[in-house]
Amino acid sequence: MAVNRAETTKIIIDHREAFFRIIDEIDSSGQGRRASEEFTVARYERYLSISTENLADKERWVVLDALSVTNLKRNKMLVFSHDQTGRFLLVGWLREMLRSFDDMRLRGLTQPDLNHLHERLAVLLEQVKGPQVLWIDNDQGFNELVRTVHDVFNDVAYRLTQNVAALKGRCDALAKIVDGADYSSMDRAGQIAKALEEIYSIHERNVIPTLRFLDPKLAIKRTVNTGGASNVINDPPMRIVEQVIERFGESKKLECVEQLKRVEFQILSLSDEVTILRQGLEQYIQLVEAQRRRYEVIERRYNRLHDEVRDRQDGRRRGFRIPMDSHIFDKAARFRGLKDHRARKGGLLDWPKGAGRE
Known part of the structure; x- marks a missing residue:
């Protein structure tokens, strides 16, 4: 059943939650989709069905007819409706009107x-x-x-x-x-x-x-x-x-x-x-x-420590630990003098292959 533009606009306003769901989904998606603001027909119809499920049967069918993609297209409320991809785009004034109901959704x-x-x-x-x-x-x-x-x-x-x-x-x-x-x-x-x-x-x-x-x-x-x-x-x-x-x-x-x-x-x-x-x-x-x-x-301190430790992993059994009086520990000088609980023996580190922090 065809519904005129004025009545369709009123129904859109009264049942805007379905559109809000899709708008919020678009805004939280990837950059490409956010830029286009296209709706998918399948998702739109699913949200529309959810938002009208508590209405009386007669009123529900009126709303579904008015907000159908076919009726929106008939009333020149779509920029395009592409049957092959199942996507459509609301006209600019309608998208802006829907976003204007909540400042959070404005761009x-x-x-x-x-x-x-x-x-x-x-x-x-x-x-x-x-x-x-x-x-x-x-x-x-x-x-x-x-x-x-x-x-x-x-x-x-x-x-x-x-x-x-x-x-x-x-x-x-x-x-x-x-x-x-x-x-x-x-x-x-x-x-x-x-x-x-x-x-x-x-x-x-x-x-x-x-x-x-x-x-x-x-x-x-x-x-x-x-x-x-x-x-x-x-x-x-x-x-x-x-x-x-x-x-x-x-x-x-x-x-x-x-x-x-x-x-x-x-x-x-x-x-x-x-x-x-x-x-x-x-x-x-x-x-x-x-x-x-x-x-x-x-990050700078970690990289310095990382490079210092790695340079000492040359296969020797001695000298692979960084001395406590090394300049690299200057920023932590206040901790010098604490009891050393290091293990008496330590092995070489098993570094992963490749460069950088992996």
Whole structure:
């Protein structure tokens, strides 16, 4: 039975748990699958069956009909549906809507994403500065340009707002894991270490690039392809936003200036939120960096000890032990003088074949 798009959308919202299961599964899978966000029909139908099993028969069949791959395709809610591989992909607005129900499922913007937004703004500025633009209110070309400017501005603002919400949601969840530390459990300690590494990754790959994007004074020089030719962008994204608005101001389009200024202020306000987020992450970043420094020190000392011991394994029956006064033990000098409990006789070590620590 065919179900129209409006009713299908409502049913998706009411029964979104089936989609959440798949989204969470995708997010915890390999990088390739995370990037594509494809659903498998078999798994989708299984989760759909589980989420509707407690419904009355009549209601259940309505929901299953509405959320069937066939009905989603009929309502133009799929990018594609591939019968041979049994995979399909929801349209972008639907995926974003499902993720927007929980900040934990939102995706943060990385440097390539921000670069793309930067390039879109640069292309927009070239269009606004073009000599072919007639700044006449009723001109069709001008009206199309105004609509394009609003679309780009609004989309940039939307994506950055979603980005900040995603970063805050994910970092809050990770911080709770770290703050509830219980090192008596190896599994729990492993979760904490993983959470710290993810916080560090978010800080470096999402938070810092976002702050740079929002800084109108940051010197940026990038080469992009605009209008089929390579052009150099010398201005940061927010400075480009200002220049677009200034061009409308020069043409006395004050209503457009006012509308675009509101979007600009919204984008700039995100900088404060990201700054607060970065400051909140500092203690975790310092903890990760301290752990990495400790690990590097331990690894260096182990490698020195490893090399020293191995060099002494030359087949002789004497001199294969490292003397207690060796420089390699300088860092442990406080333990010198303790009673020696070494065995009177020791054999050569049976080193594994190959090089390095195996």
